[in-house]
Amino acid sequence: MRELAAILIVFLIAANLILYHYFPKPKKPKAGRVYDAAIVLGSPAKEDGSLSRLQKTRMDAAIRLYRQHTVQRIIISGGSVRNDYAEAEIMAAYAITCGIAKEVLLLERKARNTYENLKYAKEICIAHEWHSVVVVTSSFHVRRASYMVRKFFDDFAMQKTADKEPYRHYVSEYFRMWNSLRCEIMLNRKNRR
Template identity: 35%
Template sequence: MPLKIAGLLGMVLFGVAGLSVLIYWWPAVSRYDTSPMPADQKQAALVLGAALWDERPSPALRERLEMAVKLYEQKKVRYLVLSGGPEGNGVTEAQVMKEYLISRGVPAASLILEDRSRNTEENLRFSKRILDEHHWDEVYLVTHDYHQYRALQYAARNGIHAVPVPVHSQVLWMPYHKARECLALVKLTLFSR
């Protein structure tokens, strides 16, 4: 009997800890839920990658790319830095993003690839070099609204002054992605340099 009580107590404590994480971080991952399209012009936007499906942009990545198209078409930016490295088959997210944007009318000369990163932290760290090479002090940061807070934390840690351009998803189930992002913020807080 004491073993059952200990197991039950462990599950309750685990549940309380999980709920505490959600309560603490949920406002951060929801901060950009209603942000409007920016009004100012910048030289560039940094577009963070997402998953590829059969060497094509996933629905979520297409949402980010469509926001990049809007920024470009509305002359908010002249350049798009596309950040995303190789997946299992060697195709990079950045290359697939480039092909998609060219098909949507963005000229190749306006697209700059960062094609080594494997996660959000590397997206920002590796993109910093590109931004420095072009002397871009401030850029727009294009990613989903729930992901903006953590991406901006990594941007700041890498000396990037980024202005959020949150993408509001029509294809992602937000409770799942926000809960997952809360856990990623715990990892960022506890284990990142």
């Protein structure tokens, strides 16, 4: 039984080393640097269309970056995924109630997942000739999001929310990171053919 436990522990350590090699600790925004825009990754609103806790914490982080003059504009990305309410619109309404001018906000309403958030936000950045971004997301999501951001942006930093998220989010995200890695490997194999 001890041998089995030892093998399991070694396997888990090796698996985590592999995972964290592909999903390293993300770069934080550099002090004193001004980025072209913040990209706030969407999260579903509550069923009644009101702001969810995850949406609020992500927007609070983006608003803080804007007020500290770290970013010049805020791109809010997210369509209607789990209900009829576009994530970007709910989050923008909250930002406006916090005193952020509408002109500062750009909304992307088509994205249904993290990859699309970044893909469509990149299109907005290209249209405005913006090159440097800070991507804002929840602490449990920041490593996987950073992994995807590298596919779209060269000059980026990641800003995670200040709130501590429930443990279940981290467990779910752990398996999503493995799935992202699996999909990447499969895609690379397909492209080599």
